[in-house]
Amino acid sequence: MDHFLYRDGALHAEDVPISEIAAAVGTPFYVYSSATLLRHFRLFDEALAGTDHLVCYAMKALSNLAVVKLLGEAGAGMDVVSGGEYRRARAAGVPGERIVFSGVGKTRDEMCLALEGGIRQFNVESEPEMRALSEVAESMGVVAPVTVRVNPDVDAKTHEKISTGKAENKFGIPIARAREVYAEIAGLPGLKAIGIDVHIGSQLTDLEPFRLAYQKVAELTEALRADGHDIRRLDLGGGLGIPYERSNEAPPLPLEYGQMVREVVGHLGCEIEIEPGRLIAGNAGLLVAGVIYVKQGEGREFLIADAAMNDLIRPAMYDAWHDIVPVREAEAGAVMTPYDIVGPVCESGDTFAKGRMLPALGEGDLIAFRSAGAYGAVMASEYNSRPLIPEVLVNGDQFAVIRRRPTFDEMLNRDTIPKWL
Structure with missing residues (x-):
């Protein structure tokens, strides 16, 4: 179960319309539900009730400081696999006695x-x-x-x-x-x-x-x-x-x-x-993208999104399936069209799905990739010099950007040109 549902024809994250977040931060972006993260953690905690136990969230699934703090304050331990993840856990306030180093x-x-x-x-x-x-x-x-x-x-x-x-x-x-x-x-x-x-x-x-x-x-x-x-x-x-x-x-x-x-x-x-990670974070997140173009190919239509394999690499790496839905709910009886959903990166592997049935979509429409909370943002890169995309956390009717999109200047200024050039 998650907290991403349609209300009055519009997809919401808890009580916040996805379109409202898109208008504020631009696309693409990740959005996470606090209620879903906490619910899934508590399901594990309750499953072991009556035994001496500790549920250690596997941070490699989704390691944003706000998410780690949310789960840590709920009583979760942390499973870390690097010094960087250890530092994140401690920065989020998780005490060392609740951190396992794998x-x-x-x-x-x-x-x-x-x-x-x-x-x-x-x-x-x-x-x-x-x-x-x-x-x-x-x-x-x-x-x-x-x-x-x-x-x-x-x-x-x-x-x-x-x-x-x-x-x-x-x-x-x-x-x-x-x-x-x-x-x-x-x-x-x-x-x-x-x-x-x-x-x-x-x-x-x-x-x-x-x-x-x-x-x-x-x-x-x-x-x-x-x-x-x-x-x-x-x-x-x-x-x-x-x-x-x-x-x-x-x-x-x-x-x-x-x-x-x-x-x-x-x-x-x-x-x-x-040490659950995917089951806590996976269904707690969406990747939201905008449609750039719909392109007619040979016997198929390509829906070209502004999200790419550098933002969500699971389909390219694992042939992974993500349900993909329109942010504006299809009307009853709407004609469905098969789309190959692809990104703008210069790779044939930048393909999210083939032949997905969706209502007719056009430039500027929004789509959402479900179950994208785990191994999405943490595996993202700046391939093709595309900046990392924002992460947003929702709590009821509130939302906050918990990692902003860097500017191109910030991305370029990390490089250094030697004096001899």
């Missing part, structure tokens, strides 16, 4: 940053990383709390570019080697193992891969405890999918996911962490 390539500088600023745990992913972290922590006179990310070799049955838990993926340590790795950690002076971490992929629409992975984690927990390790926390990752195509069957609900977690690992008495 990622395969943490640098010593990033380790130092988190140890100085406060950290809930590091999810370590390799032996070289854990040895480096021990050295950094020991040099600072502290002990770093760690979990080991284990790779359970479970096929998440998702897109190959967002699968993370198979043997050929770069993430984690093979679960078969986990006991020897934890034994090494026990001998490292700068580390204290407190739990286990696992993550198998993103946009999962079936609970069975989760169940298989978590069963392996439960068995490993008991084995590590038998070896004398104090395993008291399980970081179960994220990955639950969202319905990008409204006509498709909906993925499992957070409540169903929470029940499965209880069934598989509830008997262990561990604190549970989960």
Whole structure:
């Protein structure tokens, strides 16, 4: 569910007409619903009610400071994968004890940053990383709390570019080697193992891969405890999918996911962490674009929008589907036209959709890409020297620009021409 609905023929974000935002900030832009972000966070929090748990929002999905602050003030922890994301979380007021640091390539500088600023745990992913972290922590006179990310070799049955838990993926340590790795950690002076971490992929629409992975984690927990390790926390990752195509069957609900977690690992008495990103942010955002031209091609019509692949790269990168709707609701019985919806970037890959059925549209009309809150703005670039587009946050009948569109001068002035030119 989201809070983007038609009222009197006009698409609204909560109580604000999309056309009103477009008039104020220009197109294209991203708009996020506070009510949807909070609702989705609370669905996860409620799904694990009765267990000791922390929902850590995966910031890589959408990391604007206003969004992070909104969720942090609601009680969310944060899952970060870089020093930059860690700085964002802290700048948004999230305390270090609610920040989990994931990622395969943490640098010593990033380790130092988190140890100085406060950290809930590091999810370590390799032996070289854990040895480096021990050295950094020991040099600072502290002990770093760690979990080991284990790779359970479970096929998440998702897109190959967002699968993370198979043997050929770069993430984690093979679960078969986990006991020897934890034994090494026990001998490292700068580390204290407190739990286990696992993550198998993103946009999962079936609970069975989760169940298989978590069963392996439960068995490993008991084995590590038998070896004398104090395993008291399980970081179960994220990955639950969202319905990008409204006509498709909906993925499992957070409540169903929470029940499965209880069934598989509830008997262990561990604190549970989960790291949802897409399901919290995905349906909480729209990309709104204007129509530049409608071009007649060979046997097709191209709707050329002012948004492009540099603004929303998911269709070009993943062949991802986004429902696309007119901001002005089609009248009952309106004739629908198939459009290939494309952007102005000089790439054939700058194609959002082919043959989408929409009411007749023309220059200046507005369209909205649904489910664009996750992996939209965070993956944007300035390709073709196109400035990054604004982000807008709505709260009831209010809206605010939470990242403005830079000017061309600001974009150009970041470059420096050497003196010899």
